[in-house]
Every structure is written in structure tokens, then in C-alpha cells.
Amino acid sequence: MNKLPLTLLAAVLGGLLLSGCDKPAPAAHQPAQYDLVRLEDPNQDIKTYTIPQDTAIVDAPNAEQIFYGKRLLNETKRLLPEHVGADMNCNSCHIAQGKIPLGDPYINSFNFYPRVMPRAGKEVNLVQRINGCFQRSMNGKALAPESKEMQAMLAYMEWLAQNTPKEQLVDIRNAGVVDESLVADPVRGEQIYYAQCAACHGDNGEGTYDTRGDVVFPPLWGDKSFNIGAGMARTYKAASFVKYNMPMGIQTRGLWGHGNVLSDQDAVDVSQFFAHKPRPDFAGKENDWPTVPKPKDARY
Ligand code: HEC
Numbered sequence: 001m002n003k004l005p006l007t008l009l010a011a012v013l014g015g016l017l018l019s020g021c022d023k024p025a026p027a028a029h030q031p032a033q034y035d036l037v038r039l040e041d042p043n044q045d046i047k048t049y050t051i052p053q054d055t056a057i058v059d060a061p062n063a064e065q066i067f068y069g070k071r072l073l074n075e076t077k078r079l080l081p082e083h084v085g086a087d088m089n090c091n092s093c094h095i096a097q098g099k100i101p102l103g104d105p106y107i108n109s110f111n112f113y114p115r116v117m118p119r120a121g122k123e124v125n126l127v128q129r130i131n132g133c134f135q136r137s138m139n140g141k142a143l144a145p146e147s148k149e150m151q152a153m154l155a156y157m158e159w160l161a162q163n164t165p166k167e168q169l170v171d172i173r174n175a176g177v178v179d180e181s182l183v184a185d186p187v188r189g190e191q192i193y194y195a196q197c198a199a200c201h202g203d204n205g206e207g208t209y210d211t212r213g214d215v216v217f218p219p220l221w222g223d224k225s226f227n228i229g230a231g232m233a234r235t236y237k238a239a240s241f242v243k244y245n246m247p248m249g250i251q252t253r254g255l256w257g258h259g260n261v262l263s264d265q266d267a268v269d270v271s272q273f274f275a276h277k278p279r280p281d282f283a284g285k286e287n288d289w290p291t292v293p294k295p296k297d298a299r300y
């Protein structure tokens, strides 16, 4: 038998195997990339934005401050008990540390504010927006703008927005869309809750805790949940979060349990059910929507 073709074959195969090693990792493992768009002309693409890896924080001149901000967003309840009434962390709602589309990402927050917000009826800066989540979503107290903690959270959000000029945004949406003309059926919502949500969020919406007392699955109603002033207390706002992020753990569109197993009607029904359960009141609610008609799912 002539040995030459075999040697050739081995060389070709070897070459293929070797070049295989240089191939890029599968798409799912590549860093997420999005288009950048101009605020005044969203159709004009400028360049791409890549979500930075947290391992690169060490290279930033204010790395310590950024790491502290990241930690505060993850462990808000434990680190800031005086400011957090609910058993929640910021990232209980800002999914995957505020880094994924439709899960309330922080990616555009640094460039998006200040801006006039309908609920406030005036211009709101990023400090006020964060404090809005402290007072409503966390049922807690505002942080002083100059405090080390507030500055650290701002530093993390600024770091996330790196390489995006102020007048540009990343083409990534905060929340998904649900059909707001659907009429909610809370009885159906209750059935969906006990079938799809109660295993993690509890039979009484009380959430699940680990043995240290830290929250694992945050409460959906009761004294330890967000108050009625929170966006999440509004049926359609909650549904646009729930549809695209819950039930967590069911993988349909990505590495994180990225929801999308409920229909719009399911999401509206289950949101009506849990959002309208008893929860803390919000002092100052009478000042909301002073200049525009309030949304139809407003609680007051
Ligand atoms: C109960 C859920 C919940 C919790 C807890 C929560 N937030 Fe939010 N947050 C929201 C929702 C909902 C929005 C509105 C997103 C939208 O625009 O649809 C929001 C908006 C924001 C925004 C503006 C995002 C943007 O770019 O427009 C920032 C910044 C923010 N939250 C920070 C925080 C911080 C910091 C904490 C912790 C102190 C926190 N949030 C806790 C639900 C929550």
C-alpha cells in the first residue's frame, strides 16, 4: 500500500484539528453586542456597544468604587438595612445585574438621565431615579446624593455605559411589550400563580430565604414587598417584566431564565393577581402624575 496518501490525509486532518482550536467560541459564549443609536435619531446606527465583563473592572482607575457599587446593587438589603424596608435587593428586579435586555437593565441609565418623567411631572436626574426605587420598589429611604453608597452605584452605572457618548443610547430595551388592551382576570391569575410562581415566591407571596436569612426568591406581596408606589405594583408594568423574565429557571432564550413562556394574557392575569395583594402604602403618592393623566393601571 502506498503510504503517501495516508500521510497526506493525516496532515490535512491534523491541520483541520489545529485550525479548529483557533475558531471563536460558540455564539452563546461571545460577549453580548448591541447597536448604539443617537437619541435624536434612533434609526441612525453609529457603532456597536459590547457589554463589559466585570472581570475588567480591576482595570478602571476607580475600581474599588465600582466594585462597591456592584455589590450594593446585589446585596442592598444586607448592606443598607436603614434604607431598605422590603426584603429585596436592587437586582431582585434588575435581572442579571442590570445587564440583559427586557430585564430592567442599567446599561442606558447613565446617559438617559436627567429627563422629564411623567410620574414626577418634572426633570428627574439619575440620583432621584435611584432614590425613587429606594422609596417605592424597596419601600425604604432615599440615600444622600453625595453619600459614598450613591456615588458608588453611579460609578458602576457609568462604567457600564463606557464608550457611549452622552447623546447616544445602546439599542436595548428596558422592558418588553404586552397588549395593554387585554382585560385582567385575577381568578385565572391565581391559578397561574400557584402553578408557575408559588414554588419560588411562596404560597403567600412571602418569598424564600436561606438559612442566613438572606432572600433567595423575593416576596411578591405583604409587608416585605415593594409598596403601591412602585412600577411593579401596576398590572401592565409588572406584566411586561413577568412575561419576559419569569418564571425564572425555564430557559427559552438565553443563558439566564429569560421567561417568555407565558402568553400576554397569562402575564396580565398573574400580575393583576399578585400586584393587587396587600402591600405597604406609599407616602407622597398624591404628588404623582401632577401634569398628565395617570396611566390606567395606576393604583391611586
Ligand atoms: C420591585 C422591583 C424593583 C426594585 C427592587 C428596584 N427597581 Fe429600579 N426599576 C424598576 C422598574 C420596574 C423600573 C422602570 C423600568 C422601565 O423603564 O420600564 C426601574 C427603573 C430603574 C432605573 C432607571 C432605568 C433606566 O435606565 O431608565 C434605575 C437606575 C433603577 N431602577 C435603579 C434601581 C436601584 C439602584 C435599586 C435599588 C436601590 C432599584 N432600582 C430597585 C424596578 C425595581
Ligand code: HEC
Pocket (backbone or CB within 6 Å): 088, 091, 092, 093, 095, 096, 192, 193, 196, 197, 198, 199, 200, 201, 216, 217, 218, 219, 220, 226, 232, 238, 242, 246, 247, 248, 249, 270, 271, 274
Ligand atoms: C425558579 C424560581 C422562580 C419562579 C418559578 C418564579 N420566579 Fe420570580 N423571581 C425569581 C428570582 C430568583 C427573582 C429575583 C431575581 C434575581 O435574584 O436574579 C425573581 C423576581 C421576581 C419579581 C421581581 C421582584 C419581586 O419580588 O417583586 C417578580 C415581580 C416576579 N419574580 C414574579 C414572578 C411571577 C409572576 C412568577 C410566575 C409566573 C415567577 N416570578 C416565578 C425566581 C422565580
